[in-house]
Amino acid sequence: MTGLMVFLAKLISGANARWLGCVPDTRQRIYFANHTSNLDALVLWAVLPAEVRALTRPVAARDYWSTAIRRYIADKIFHAILIERKKPTARDNPIEQILAAMGNEKSIIIFPEGGRQTADEPVAFKSGLYHLARKRPDVELIPVLMDNLNRILPKGEVFPVPLIGHVTFGAPLKLLPEETKPAFLGRARAEVMRLHYL
Amino acid sequence: MKLKFDNEIFWLVGGVLALLLIATVIGQWLRLRVKSEGGQKTIVNLNARTKAWWFMVAVFMAAMATGGIGSVILFGLMSFLALREFITLTPTRIGDHRTLFWVFFLITPLQYYLVATNWYGLFVILIPVYAFLFVPLRSAMRGDCERFLERTAKIQWGLMVCVYCVSHAPGLLFLNIPGYEGENGKLLFYFVCIAQLSDVLQYVWGKTLGRHKIAPHVSPNKTWEGFLGGVATAVGIGAALWWATPFTPWQSAGMSLAITFMGFTGGLVMSAIKRDRGVKDYGTLIEGHGGVMDRIDSICFAAPVFYHLTRYYFT
Numbered sequence: 001m002t003g004l005m006v007f008l009a010k011l012i013s014g015a016n017a018r019w020l021g022c023v024p025d026t027r028q029r030i031y032f033a034n035h036t037s038n039l040d041a042l043v044l045w046a047v048l049p050a051e052v053r054a055l056t057r058p059v060a061a062r063d064y065w066s067t068a069i070r071r072y073i074a075d076k077i078f079h080a081i082l083i084e085r086k087k088p089t090a091r092d093n094p095i096e097q098i099l100a101a102m103g104n105e106k107s108i109i110i111f112p113e114g115g116r117q118t119a120d121e122p123v124a125f126k127s128g129l130y131h132l133a134r135k136r137p138d139v140e141l142i143p144v145l146m147d148n149l150n151r152i153l154p155k156g157e158v159f160p161v162p163l164i165g166h167v168t169f170g171a172p173l174k175l176l177p178e179e180t181k182p183a184f185l186g187r188a189r190a191e192v193m194r195l196h197y198l
Numbered sequence: 199m200k201l202k203f204d205n206e207i208f209w210l211v212g213g214v215l216a217l218l219l220i221a222t223v224i225g226q227w228l229r230l231r232v233k234s235e236g237g238q239k240t241i242v243n244l245n246a247r248t249k250a251w252w253f254m255v256a257v258f259m260a261a262m263a264t265g266g267i268g269s270v271i272l273f274g275l276m277s278f279l280a281l282r283e284f285i286t287l288t289p290t291r292i293g294d295h296r297t298l299f300w301v302f303f304l305i306t307p308l309q310y311y312l313v314a315t316n317w318y319g320l321f322v323i324l325i326p327v328y329a330f331l332f333v334p335l336r337s338a339m340r341g342d343c344e345r346f347l348e349r350t351a352k353i354q355w356g357l358m359v360c361v362y363c364v365s366h367a368p369g370l371l372f373l374n375i376p377g378y379e380g381e382n383g384k385l386l387f388y389f390v391c392i393a394q395l396s397d398v399l400q401y402v403w404g405k406t407l408g409r410h411k412i413a414p415h416v417s418p419n420k421t422w423e424g425f426l427g428g429v430a431t432a433v434g435i436g437a438a439l440w441w442a443t444p445f446t447p448w449q450s451a452g453m454s455l456a457i458t459f460m461g462f463t464g465g466l467v468m469s470a471i472k473r474d475r476g477v478k479d480y481g482t483l484i485e486g487h488g489g490v491m492d493r494i495d496s497i498c499f500a501a502p503v504f505y506h507l508t509r510y511y512f513t
Contacts, residue, residue, distance in 0.1 A: 014282065014286075016482065118292070148286065150292075151286075151290065151292075151295075154292045154295055157295055157296075159296075159299050161285075161295060161298040161299050161302060162278075162282055162302055163282060163285055163286045164282060164283065164286040164481065
């Protein structure tokens with residue numbers, strides 16, 4: 001099933017990975033990307049080399065992935081970490097859930113915009129990425145640009161159009177000492193956008 | 199349509215394989231001999247191209263061996279992939295999404311269905327008339343007017359070049375040429391050989407003797423020496439292959455001239471689009487060559503002209 005899913009994702013999106021700022025590695029990483037299409041998580045995950053993919057879990061919204069088929073895909077194929085994005089509470093804290101799921105060896109894929117966007121540029125990042133960076137300074141933060149996926153399967157469409165997408169991996173980002181939350185999140189977003197021009 | 203396999207087709211296949219073998223040997227010999235860094239880069243690319251040629255020739259021949267239908271499917275797939283590369287490069291908007299869905303999954307297969315069923319009357323007008331009307335209609339229903347004419351034109355043009363024009367190549371298999379029944383496989387073989395050989399020979403002549411650029415802004419690699427040398431050699435080879443075609447040697451030379459000339463213009467136009475979009479290649483699918491569109495740009499322009507010349511004068 002996993003093999004079939006990877007094959008389909010690559011076939012539909014035609015996506016190839018461009019590793020510009022780093023090389024594929026099984027070390028713990030947080031891949032953060034812009035989000036414009038339902039295909040994003042699937043495609044980013046699919047273009048990772050198999051041994052990296054086996055250790056990488058996408059973070060996804062529980063409200064979206066709750067129907068039976070989606071739930072099956074999220075659990076059995078992606079091993080997605082499903083979090084509450086609408087009403088996080090102290091007891092239902094997404095950051096704690098993500099940190100627990102990561103443990104000491106898993107990498108994760110997150111989309112810090114908090115949902116799919118239709119604008120040309122990514123909107124301001126939500127603060128989760130900052131909290132993760134603060135709690136796990138040892139983990140590499142990799143900016144990823146998902147390009148053209150919004151034309152393959154835009155928000156609100158069911159059938160994909162088979163264009164060619166690109167996934168670009170940038171250089172690892174570090175939370176600087178004394179860096180404020182807005183400054184860090186702004187910098188992270190700029191790093192994703194910068195990959196457009198490389 | 200049922201294709202016959204005679205001795206002539208084996209001579210054609212043997213000739214192509216011999217040519218590839220020679221190219222491979224020369225490529226390896228050059229690899230050992232050329233020392234300069236720029237030269238090495240050219241040789242590495244040359245050898246990657248030759249390797250890809252082995253693969254493309256194998257696929258083409260396997261399709262041909264099915265007796266025709268495989269060739270229609272193969273060209274259909276090439277159209278699909280070329281259109282994919284073309285639309286990827288040309289900006290469309292979300293308002294075009296459903297239009298594009300129909301373009302890829304209905305109009306493209308339908309055009310090749312018409313080829314396979316030899317429904318000539320609809321084959322020649324499906325895209326220039328019906329798809330031409332359908333594309334703006336479907337996009338207008340979506341209600342996004344921004345750059346409307348531009349978006350519509352891009353999709354229509356993509357369909358014309360990648361699908362309509364290319365579909366004339368397998369269409370050659372269905373021409374009813376008196377005295378040549380069942381032999382059309384050789385005609386398709388001849389056409390693809392001359393179009394591609396002309397590209398290769400222009401590249402070879404250009405790399406070895408090229409000095410004067412024809413269109414430096416559009417395609418810096420095209421030179422007068424490459425063009426004239428390539429065309430002359432390809433026309434010579436085309437004339438020498440007359441025995442595989444319904445043509446006399448002189449007619450075959452004329453046909454080859456038309457193919458090579460149209461092939462050249464196809465390369466030039468598709469290059470102009472690449473320059474406008476700021477890319478070097480249409481894709482990365484074929485190692486050393488770029489995308490599918492980079493390989494079939496000459497076929498796009500040459501196929502309809504060769505098809506109609508043959509249909510008008512020989513059927």
